Amino acid sequence: MTNRKIEALQEAAAHKAKESAERVEKALERMIKQGQVISFKSVAQTANVSTAYLYKQEDLRSRIETLRDQQKQRPKSKQAPPASDNSKSVIISTLREENKKLRAEIEGLRRVNEGLAGRVYHLQGAEELAERLKSENAELKKQLDECRRQSPPPQKDDPKVTSIEKKRTKKSGGSDSIKSELDALKIKISTTLSKLIEQVPEETVLKAIDTLKEALSTTKVRNPAGFLAEAIRNTWIPNEGYEEKAELDIFKEWFPVARSKRLVIASRKIEGVLHVCTPEGEWISFGEMVVQYPLESLKLKKVD
Structure with a gap:
């Protein structure tokens, strides 16, 4: 899942770079046609990109420098007249459309980033x-080794004394409660499975059984x-209960509405x-937030 999200980020970045380059090319064509002064600053403003971006792209930088030098060598009397009001309105309209696309891309990347941040927090x-x-x-x-060292060795001639190893053999498969649970399943x-049960505390095994149930x-x-063996190895536990599930159900419905009203921008668990x-x-x-902004009243709230 994490690899797919990283690939999606990389694809989005490549797509954004391609669109930026196309905007610069179109901006240069318009500026040449309209006789506008070509410089890194003017091209950056027209194409809605940063000057740092233009300097980093060798092809674009070379072309802008060439066009700029050509303009400097031309007589001033031959410069084209300034752009008309109509051409300016076209440029403004184009820039607004590109601005909308960039905002949509940024929002999409922000959502992907939030998902990745949540995944990283969970893994940590x-x-x-x-x-x-x-x-x-x-x-x-x-502690177990210390207890073994302090315990006196069993008497060989006393049939009532049973060694720890024999007790462990008799107890193979866990306690009676564990055996009862496994028989029911x-x-x-x-x-x-028997070795796994013997190597961990009984509580760990019972929680793993609850997870299987x-x-x-x-x-x-x-x-x-096999599921139970993995649950014991990885100390799986069942979901925390219906209260947390209910809270998550409410949160899944509340958070998108709150974000659309510009009340929140992200979420995570802090100390559980x-x-x-x-x-x-x-x-x-x-x-605290759901008490202050209940879902029903939040839906009626107008965006500031």
Whole structure:
């Protein structure tokens, strides 16, 4: 998904560069025909581009310099008269149309950028969670090793004492609650799945099972056992609940309306709380904004 969006940005940039070059060519043709003074500044204004852009394009820069030098060598008496009011109105109309196209392109690129920013923020959160879990696992293993060193070895002649390794063998496949859940889902405990269950806390396995249940309730899972193994490896958890879903449903309807009214320009989660950004750059929680601007009254609000 991220690669496709980057490709879309690159295509949009190439298309914009092509249109800019075409505008410059048309501007030069009009200026030559109307006898206007050709310079980097005048061409930039007529074509609605920056002078820095003209200097960077070697072909355009060379052509402008040549035309400018040719004009300087001509006698002043032979210069063409200034453009008529009619030609000026044509230029203004053309520039306005090009301005509209540029604004539409900018808006499209802004939306793509917002989507990419949200994706990056999500990936950063996932990486931070993975690092935290690794640190916690390392600490738990350290504590386990310490407990093993402090525990006295079992007596060989005492049949009632069972070693930790034997207990682990008897407990293969997880606790009774895990086995009960897997039996209800008709999932057979393979060797791989059994090792995964033994390597992680019981809570992680139960959350992974809840994630599988949620997936089965909404779609057809071809390989439930494989899905569960991935859920355990990646510490998947089910959706946070109906309250967050309800908030997201309201947000999906509210945000486009608020943006059309120029109240907000972007959104993201800050410390797990959904926020929106005002045109002034202030981040405000979505809960506060929806109370201040309810959806029904927002639809009736006129754009300032």
